[in-house]
Amino acid sequence: MASWDEAFILSTPLLRLQTFLPGAKLRFQGLPAYPQLELLLIDADYDDSRISAEQADKIGDDPPYWVFCWASGRAMVNEIFQGSISVKGKVVADFGSGAGVVAIAAALAGAKRVYACEIDPVAISVIRINCQRNNTELIVTRDLDSIPEAVDLVLAADVLYEAENLKFLDWFLACSDDVVVADSRLKNLIHSQYEHYCTRYTTSFPDFKEAKANNEVRFYRNRV
Ligand SMILES: C[S@@+](CC[C@H](N)C(=O)[O-])C[C@H]1O[C@@H](n2cnc3c(N)ncnc32)[C@H](O)[C@@H]1O
Numbered sequence: 152m153a154s155w156d157e158a159f160i161l162s163t164p165l166l167r168l169q170t171f172l173p174g175a176k177l178r179f180q181g182l183p184a185y186p187q188l189e190l191l192l193i194d195a196d197y198d199d200s201r202i203s204a205e206q207a208d209k210i211g212d213d214p215p216y217w218v219f220c221w222a223s224g225r226a227m228v229n230e231i232f233q234g235s236i237s238v239k240g241k242v243v244a245d246f247g248s249g250a251g252v253v254a255i256a257a258a259l260a261g262a263k264r265v266y267a268c269e270i271d272p273v274a275i276s277v278i279r280i281n282c283q284r285n286n287t288e289l290i291v292t293r294d295l296d297s298i299p300e301a302v303d304l305v306l307a308a309d310v311l312y313e314a315e316n317l318k319f320l321d322w323f324l325a326c327s328d329d330v331v332v333a334d335s336r337l338k339n340l341i342h343s344q345y346e347h348y349c350t351r352y353t354t355s356f357p358d359f360k361e362a363k364a365n366n367e368v369r370f371y372r373n374r375v
Pocket residue numbers: 216217219220221222223224225246247248249250251252253268269270271274293294307308309310312
C-alpha cells in the first residue's frame with residue numbers, strides 16, 4: 152500500500168486522469184523489454200467501452216499524453232538501450248517528454264545530464280515521480296531555450312502529431328548539432344536538413360490498440 156506521502160504525490164495525476172476517464176487507475180509498470188524502467192501509466196484493465204462520446208471529445212481536446220508510453224518513445228528507448236542512439240557522457244534534451252520515458256532511459260544509459268522538456272504541468276509532476284522511481288536525475292524544463300549549457304543531443308519522440316509542431320524541427324537544430332526524431336504519425340517528413348534512417352515497429356505501452364499505421368515508427372536525424 153502507498154504511504155500517505157506517496158498517495159498525496161500521486162493524487163494530482165490521478166485526479167487529472169479521472170477527469171477524463173472516471174474510474175481509471177494509474178500503476179507503476181515496467182516496460183515490456185526493460186522491466187527495470189518503471190513508469191506511472193494508465194492501468195491497462197480500464198474498460199474503455201465506458202467512455203462516452205462527450206468524454207472522447209474532451210480527451211481529444213486536451214489529451215493526457217503522459218498516461219501512455221507512446222510507440223515512438225518505446226522505439227527510441229530500445230535504440231538507446233541497444234546503443235544505436237549513443238547517449239553516454241552527453242548532455243541530452245528529451246523534447247516532449249510525456250511521462251519521461253526517453254529522458255529516463257538516457258539517464259540510465261549513462262548520459263552526463265538529461266533535460267526533460269515538457270509543457271504540460273501534470274506531465275511535469277509525472278516526470279518527477281517517474282524520475283524518482285527509477286533513481287535517476289533529470290532536470291525538467293518547459294523550454295529548450297532555457298537550457299543553460301550546450302546540448303550534445305536532442306531527442307524527440309512522437310511530437311510531430313500535428314502540422315503546427317513541424318516548426319519544432321528548426322528549433323531542435325538551433326539547440327544542437329545532433330538531433331534524432333522518432334515519429335509514428337508523419338510518414339514522409341520533408342525537410343532539407345533531416346533524413347530518414349530507419350523504421351521500427353512497436354506499440355504504445357499499455358497498448359491502446361492504435362491504428363496499425365501508428366505502430367510504424369520512423370527515425371530521422373539531421374544531415375551532417
Ligand atoms: C504524444 S506525447 C509523447 C511523449 C513521449 N515522448 C513518449 O514518446 O511517450 C507528446 C508530448 O509532447 C509535449 N509537448 C507538446 N508541445 C510541446 C512544447 N512546445 N514543449 C514541450 N513539450 C511539448 C506534450 O505535452 C506531450 O507530453
